[in-house]
Amino acid sequence: MTKKPTIVNLNDLLGIEDDQIKETEDNTGIKEVELSQLVPFKNHPFKLYEGDRLDDMVESIKEHGIILPLIVRPTEHGKYEILSGHNRANAGKIAGLIKAPVVIKEDLTNEEAMLIVTETNLIQRAFSELNHSEKARILTERHNAIKEQGKRMDLINEVENLCKADDLAENSDVGKVCPQGRTRDIVADKYDLSPRMVTYYLRIDTLTNELKERLDNDEIPFMAGVDLSFLQQVEQDIVEDILETYGFKITLKKSNALKEVSQKKGLDYEKIYDIVSGKFFDKPKKPKNFKFTAKFKKKLSKYFDKNQSQTEIESIIEQALETYFSQDREVDNEIEM
Template identity: 60%
Template sequence: MIEKRKVININDLFSDEEDLLESSDSGIKEIDLSQLVPFKNHPFKLYEGQRLNDMVDSIKEHGVILPLIVRADNNGKYEILSGHNRANAATIAGLERVPIVIKEGLTDEEAMLIVTESNLIQRSFTDLSYSEKARVLTEHYNAIKQQGKKVDLINELEKLSNADDLEENLDSCQFGTQGRSDKKVGDDYKLSARDVARYIKVDTLNESLKIRLDTKEIPFIAAVDLSFLKKDEQESIEGILKKNKFKVDIKKATVLKKLSQKRNLTEEKAFDILSGKYFDNPNKKPKSIKVKPKIISKYFSEGQNQKDIERIIEKALELYFSQSQEIENEDELEME
């Protein structure tokens, strides 16, 4: 009988070692950290700050208790599927060797599923960035559509990881196997089917635009619009943004998407849209619209001045057009 060990409050470091031995393909082994390589295009950011410091301190005291999940690559090394943060913290802590569980016979799709689901088990869904959420939802959506071995992998990951608090965490994923895929994923992550469709679409953005989304340079709904652009168009947008200090808002992203769909989006037009020049018309007089007094009195008090009223109307219109764009995106996503 192998003794079970736990590290209090460090959820990412421990598990039931008996379960690991029973469920692993080849048991637990120890290898040099130098033999490990990160998963290609690993979509998750490594821990920083206090969370990383806590992990390093715990590893210094207890070692790496929860083995990394890996698979052999073609160069004699092992590709990390689960445990990038443990490997990083172990390196900082000065360790030379870490325990691993080797998974064999995985397809690249199954390997990516382990990467995404193991990260979700260790973190709250709400802790992930926009692009990380998009990757997790896309992989989980594909798994639910195809079922079979992929769902078995998810179940094994729950067993391999410390999931004592999983049921209590409303943001964590509860895995299921029936029903419409996007609705099922939405139920699992407490999202609407519309939100799931948006995130899956956002996952098709190029990496540079995803970074701008994660750093909030691009609003989420605008990012959904940009994800409708072709790959070369997305690269052009990124190139323009990189050379200039233009901002992307919902209005600009909507126009970019519509021109792309009409196959009429050139780099010159994209520049004009992002710079704002596209919306300028020196010969066009601004529209003068009169609002009936009964509408003003219905929504505003006598004490409110014109500037306050204009500011409130402007915000209301921004909200209205933002919601209208969301509905339009939803319709287009459902037609895809």
């Protein structure tokens, strides 16, 4: 039987008294807000829990409440956008809760908000649990953060300190960040991946949402998804439209052809259809070489003398054919007149 993770009271970890949660007016502290005031992060790239995992969270919240605060930021409409805690908010509503503890983050850029979304999801779930599009989003955000350094890496450390505790399950697939090396190599070491695989995932993150969903559902092979990422967005949209309309399947052979033709600036709807349908790969039938049968050659021999040369025989046949077909053309012309 799988052991459920121990629920940790984050207030104890941060040295915050329980009565401070409701009374604090400090936007950097922990306070309670109504679940009805929370809205999901725009274009949230992670799927909500379902099945047993959701049921377990609902039962845990019914018994203990929401222990780990959500991380949110204020919106222009007086509500709070969830950066971390979409599953807790969803399970809390199902459990019948009215309010939830939150940490409010002010003055975040959209890029910093997305970084919190990806990092907190990774902290709460092992990297291996994520689907392809979720891994791609996390690796892209981490890659960008390392390139920019400074404030964004400080934000990662802050999120890790806020959300992670010794009693919470660690990500078994996560290694240590190497202190030197190129950005891609640092990310690769962090997630125990090869640098090449990191490059693949950075490409996957540029796919349209529809193609990412097909990749996650195993409708598109992983490396085919990498090939499709080289297509312009309008070309990817056409691929999706054709897949949806006709039910064709993408194979590595097809994706490679799409990539090659796209790079030559030769993709349009008709060409994409030909490739995705497989018509592009149909080989034209070669015309059969004209040959005289042995029986026909024997019949010809009675018309020529054995002493006549090959050239002379071919000339006689050519003249005979020209006369024959010229007579046919004259008859056709008379009929038309």
